[in-house]
Amino acid sequence: MSFEYKINRKKTREISVGDVKIGAGNPIVVQTMTNTLTSDAKATLEQIERCVKAGAEVIRVSVPDKESTDAMREISKNSPVPIIADVHFHYKRGIEAAQNGAKCLRINPGTIGSIDRAKEVVKAAKDNGCSIRIGVNAGSLEEKLLEKYQEPCPDALLESAMESVKILEDLDFYQTKISVKASDVMLAIKSYELLSAACDYPLHLGITEAGTRNIGTVRSSIGLGHLLMQGIGDTMRVSLSISPEEEIAVAYDILKSLKLRNRGVNIISCPSCARQQFDVCKTIAKIEAATAHIVKPISISVLGCVVNGIGEAKHTNIGITGAGSGQHLVYINGKPDHKIPAGSDVADHVIKLALEMDNE
Numbered sequence: 174m175s176f177e178y179k180i181n182r183k184k185t186r187e188i189s190v191g192d193v194k195i196g197a198g199n200p201i202v203v204q205t206m207t208n209t210l211t212s213d214a215k216a217t218l219e220q221i222e223r224c225v226k227a228g229a230e231v232i233r234v235s236v237p238d239k240e241s242t243d244a245m246r247e248i249s250k251n252s253p254v255p256i257i258a259d260v261h262f263h264y265k266r267g268i269e270a271a272q273n274g275a276k277c278l279r280i281n282p283g284t285i286g287s288i289d290r291a292k293e294v295v296k297a298a299k300d301n302g303c304s305i306r307i308g309v310n311a312g313s314l315e316e317k318l319l320e321k322y323q324e325p326c327p328d329a330l331l332e333s334a335m336e337s338v339k340i341l342e343d344l345d346f347y348q349t350k351i352s353v354k355a356s357d358v359m360l361a362i363k364s365y366e367l368l369s370a371a372c373d374y375p376l377h378l379g380i381t382e383a384g385t386r387n388i389g390t391v392r393s394s395i396g397l398g399h400l401l402m403q404g405i406g407d408t409m410r411v412s413l414s415i416s417p418e419e420e421i422a423v424a425y426d427i428l429k430s431l432k433l434r435n436r437g438v439n440i441i442s443c444p445s446c447a448r449q450q451f452d453v454c455k456t457i458a459k460i461e462a463a464t465a466h467i468v469k470p471i472s473i474s475v476l477g478c479v480v481n482g483i484g485e486a487k488h489t490n491i492g493i494t495g496a497g498s499g500q501h502l503v504y505i506n507g508k509p510d511h512k513i514p515a516g517s518d519v520a521d522h523v524i525k526l527a528l529e530m531d532n533e
């Protein structure tokens with residue numbers, strides 16, 4: 174008998190961002206956002222390449238000016254994954270981005286000034302096969318909603334999102350996904366819960382401005398993890414104050430922890446203690462760095478002694494224990510496979526096994 178916890182994902186509508194299907198039970202799509210100048214197409218494409226290598230499946234770029242939407246032509250043409258153009262207020266940038274190859278527009282029809290403008294944006298989206306993400310953010314709520322609710326709150330974020338949904342539906346547009354982001358974890362959770370109950374559009378999850386690597390990872394894990402466990406969420410971004418390519422690894426770690434995606438190396442390691450028979454922390458850091466490029470799902474357990482080492486090794490592709498009787502036990506696919514003498518370089522041995530497994 175084996176323990177299995179299955180998350181029942183909410184069945185949302187399916188939409189497309191280029192050739193990437195989102196919603197309706199498709200795998201949760203991991204995305205990030207470039208931080209180069211979009212007008213510098215070369216630098217942006219180089220960063221996109223690094224992000225795709227790290228696992229980004231769609232990438233958002235800001236288009237704050239005409240130079241950026243002009244650069245979109247080259248970026249969209251050469252990007253290996255679909256590009257989402259991030260538009261704030263300037264509806265013409267949305268039209269230009271759609272015409273220049275963006276596969277999704279992040280724009281809030283309720284905040285671009287008039288229905289006529291929304292009509293123009295929707296026409297450009299339809300003509301160019303673009304979807305639209307309504308991206309409500311607690312930090313930039315409409316004045317009228319702040320007056321009505323006095324502060325950003327779940328009902329205000331929901332109302333903002335649903336107003337934009339109505340504008341799009343009135344224009345017969347349904348290729349829509351929605352986000353209601355906030356840096357306050359509880360505010361974001363509650364807002365997404367309300368939104369998920371109010372519509373069946375796919376939802377893009379994020380704890381916005383989550384902060385630095387450490388606290389931002391904690392906030393994102395709590396917020397996104399709570400929602401994902403309820404089956405909410407079709408695409409996600411972890412927003413950290415580190416390079417975009419690095420935040421992708423955190424997104425996958427959240428999804429791997431919930432068994433919602435299975436990509437790359439999944440490491441189980443002990444915190445080490447006085448029983449450790451080699452330096453666990455240094456070893457695992459070396460293994461993590463040397464296997465970060467692997468895409469094939471491979472689980473690795475590295476424990477400092479035999480106390481829990483064998484139990485964990487039985488459930489991983491590569492498992493190694495401390496050298497209890499002068500030898501490290503090495504398990505392959507849950508079975509005892511061979512031994513290496515105490516004092517061996519555990520990191521080098523595990524890295525070699527992982528690279529071989531990756532090439533099988």
Ligand code: SF4
Pocket residue numbers: 443444445446447448449450476477478479480481482
């Ligand atoms: S596995 Fe062994 S070395 Fe690691 S923390 Fe547990 S008892 Fe300590």
